[in-house]
Amino acid sequence: MQPVLEVKNVTVRFGGVTAVDNASLTINRGDLIGFVGPNGAGKTTLMRVITGIVKPQEGEVLLEGGSLLGMSINQRIRAGLALAQQIVQPLRAMTLLENVALACGAAKTSNPLVAMRSFDRSAENQRAMELLTRVGLKDAAHSEPSKLPLGYLKRLEVARALALNPKLLLLDEPLAGLNQSEAQSLADLIKTLNADGLTILLIEHNLREVMRICPQVYVQELGRSLAFGPAKEIMARPDVIRAYLGGTVDA
């Protein structure tokens, strides 16, 4: 079976600093992969290579076999990526429902000439309501984002990403800034989405939740791929523990 996403030997240098060094990662359909690593491991940089914000000096990124390099971020989104960002960015002048409905209208907004002649929003509003219900925001659908707490906006990011019907959902630290119970319930949601067939790459610092919901983890250290495989096995490896805790570990 063809992988959903392949990152092949990607290297990114910023001046003299090598942020990502020959990293490779393969994501298959239906995977839920936890992408972990200590601070400065180049996680965000690799994510930015996938979304197209950072251009790699070497290597390739393929989505279902087609190269993404040279495509702008909006083209990559149209090709099947969706992104929930670490720093929540709601469209502040719109309600949550409108935020999601706009993403649902991708078929209408891809061509401005079609957008100009389309007025009906009922189908998109209905689908947006379903998605908001799914992420537990039904009651806040008509609220404005500025009046809502962070936990809601993190879920809005997820709902908006789902609205794009992605082949691969990229989640950048969705649990950061949430309290334990909020984090746990959002992690449960991520697990359910995956169980329903969505392929997900989850960058996350909250190891406890990653270990709880992700069958597989990908560990990066100092820009290099350190380990990739079943979560429990990998996190028991001495070199992974060393990367996280520093120094040597005596067995």
Added chain:
Amino acid sequence: MAYEITLITSMAISVLFALSLNFITGFCGQISLGHAAFMGVGAYTTAAMMKAGVPFIATIPVAAVLAGCLGVLVGIASLRVRHDFLAITTMGVVFLFVGIVRQQDFLGGEIGISGIQASSFGRIGFMAFCLLLAAAFAVFSLVIKRSWMGFVFDSIADNEDVSRVLGIDVSKYKLIAFVVGTAAAGVAGSLYAQQFRFVGPDSFGFVESVSVLAMVIVGGIGSVWGVAVAAAGLSVMPLMIQFVDDYKILVYSALLFSMMRWAPDGLAGIVNRSVKRIRRRS
């Protein structure tokens, strides 16, 4: 009666001009401090063509196309700049425009082009024509605002990075806003040339660009009726009140300042809030 006709005609031209900027700045959130340049392109096109014997009505589409083409160029150049930088870039455009026009003999240089023929409409017919065009563009604006294109414009004005993450081709939509807005400004310029029978480089400079921005801001950025009302009001004020005419820039700037300070959402915002308050009370 002749005075009222002149007044209403100028008003209609100002409304069309202000609504054309509103399409770019109000709908799509792209600030422009050089919008008068596009009106200038339209005005000079009509003036030069009519001098060469082309009938007025035939010059309007040419004025729109030329202004729109310059709009595309400026739009493409502006795609990489935002906010304050876009304001400075567009300001540069209007200085460039005036600077270039001044040096062209075929455009009359410093003196401009005078003695433009009257159209075959007659005074009243021309007034009706201007009103019709202003009304048509207002209706077009309202329709776009309600469409999915308006929805996308809202998102770009709100946060263009988010629009990109939602798969929207921001550059394409911005260019469309620039083309539509600048072409409409070209038409307004065409009408201006016919109204005054004279065009000169000083009529389309930085001051005029700020004046039209003042109309948009006083009316309420993005609100079609608010901008139309403000443009109508601000354009006739100098004609009706001598003091305003003498101190036009002072009055406009004071209005601009007060609006930004106390009611950044303009007349439209003030009215909307008052209506809400009255409804809540009853």
